[in-house]
Amino acid sequence: MTATISMVFAAIGGAILGSFANVCIDRLPMRGSLRGRSQCDRCRRTLRWWELLPVISAMMLRHHCPRCGGGFAVRNTLVELGCAALLVGVTWGAGARPWxxxxxxxxxxxxxxxxxxxxxxxxxxxxxxxxxxxxxxxxxxxxxxxxxxxxxxxxxxxxxxxxxxxxxxxxxxxxxxxxxxxxxxxxxxxxxxxxxxxxxxxxxxxxxxxxxxxxxxxxxxxxxxxxxxxxxxxxxxxxxxxxxxxxxxxxxxxxxxxx
Ligand SMILES: [Zn+2]
Structure with missing residues (x-):
């Protein structure tokens, strides 16, 4: 039971870290600041909190901005899912290692x-x-x-x-x-x-x-x-x-x- 709970936490934590990873991927190569909320690439509107929930928002909005219809990158969702899988995998094998x-x-x-x-x-x-x-x-x-x-x-x-x-x-x-x-x-x-x-x-x-x-x-x-x-x-x-x-x-x- 405890193992299942830690896996769920690892998955949620991983998806949230994935969301931050996307910000790094988008902004760091351009030397941009990591602060401030993400915008829609097309209409430049700052996204609201419920449009930024990892994985869930993209699924609900079908990868499109509700105002202008511009597409959200599918990569964002893939990175969030990937980070969730990574953290679950690392947590899975954590028993044998020092924390x-x-x-x-x-x-x-x-x-x-x-x-x-x-x-x-x-x-x-x-x-x-x-x-x-x-x-x-x-x-x-x-x-x-x-x-x-x-x-x-x-x-x-x-x-x-x-x-x-x-x-x-x-x-x-x-x-x-x-x-x-x-x-x-x-x-x-x-x-x-x-x-x-x-x-x-x-x-x-x-x-x-x-x-x-x-x-x-x-x-x-x-x-x-x-x-x-x-x-x-x-x-x-x-x-x-x-x-x-x-x-x-x-x-x-x-x-x-x-x-
Ligand atoms: Zn838009």
Missing amino acids: QETVVLAFGLLVLLILACIDLERGVVPDVISIPVLVGIVLVRMGTAWQMSDGWVMHLGQVLLFGGVGAGWFWIQHRLSRGAWVGDGDIRVGALLGALFPGSLLAVALGAAYIVGGLIGGVLLATGLAQRKSRLPFVPFLFLGAVVAAMVGTSILEWYDFS
């Missing part, structure tokens, strides 16, 4: 979702998000390491090492391709991924990202929707890889070890 880990993981996945949407829509990875979040995760991890009576140097070293591995992996590709395969924003996301998964889970996240990216890239090439030279935004795949690592990564590693 600080769960908070860092949920936060990291939400930020990666925001970065993935921005990369998909605009082809950029804003440093205004990736760098402060990277510093934040390292600081929180330093705090957790500080509380450990033994092994804290090891723990902290691991975070810095794998952050470096994640960044280095993309830095090499960036250098080799002179920026054609991966942009320099991907280097920061690689560091973020390493700080989030300081251990063998990083390999799961990267592996899953390349498998999904390869499959989707292959389909896009085969159907002519992308040309060989088009640059695929890569952060969405890194986000999916992180979700795989967070949700089933440990099971994948155990299966690999023991079968």
Whole structure:
């Protein structure tokens, strides 16, 4: 019963965070302020509170502004549902982890979702998000390491090492391709991924990202929707890889070890 209640709270909390994530996706790349209510893109009217309820309002209004009939982006609802699913998934697996880990993981996945949407829509990875979040995760991890009576140097070293591995992996590709395969924003996301998964889970996240990216890239090439030279935004795949690592990564590693 308690588990069901916490799942319901996680879903509601996730949808509300998703609503905030949409504001970040819309405004941060333009360096806009996060304060102030959202407007209708067409008639510029400030939306009322009941038009801004996550998921529910969009369903009730059928993704259209009641005054001018302008469309509301379906992405908003998808992000809200995605964040709800993410928080439910992270809460589901929370039992085995210290609570600080769960908070860092949920936060990291939400930020990666925001970065993935921005990369998909605009082809950029804003440093205004990736760098402060990277510093934040390292600081929180330093705090957790500080509380450990033994092994804290090891723990902290691991975070810095794998952050470096994640960044280095993309830095090499960036250098080799002179920026054609991966942009320099991907280097920061690689560091973020390493700080989030300081251990063998990083390999799961990267592996899953390349498998999904390869499959989707292959389909896009085969159907002519992308040309060989088009640059695929890569952060969405890194986000999916992180979700795989967070949700089933440990099971994948155990299966690999023991079968
Ligand atoms: Zn309108």
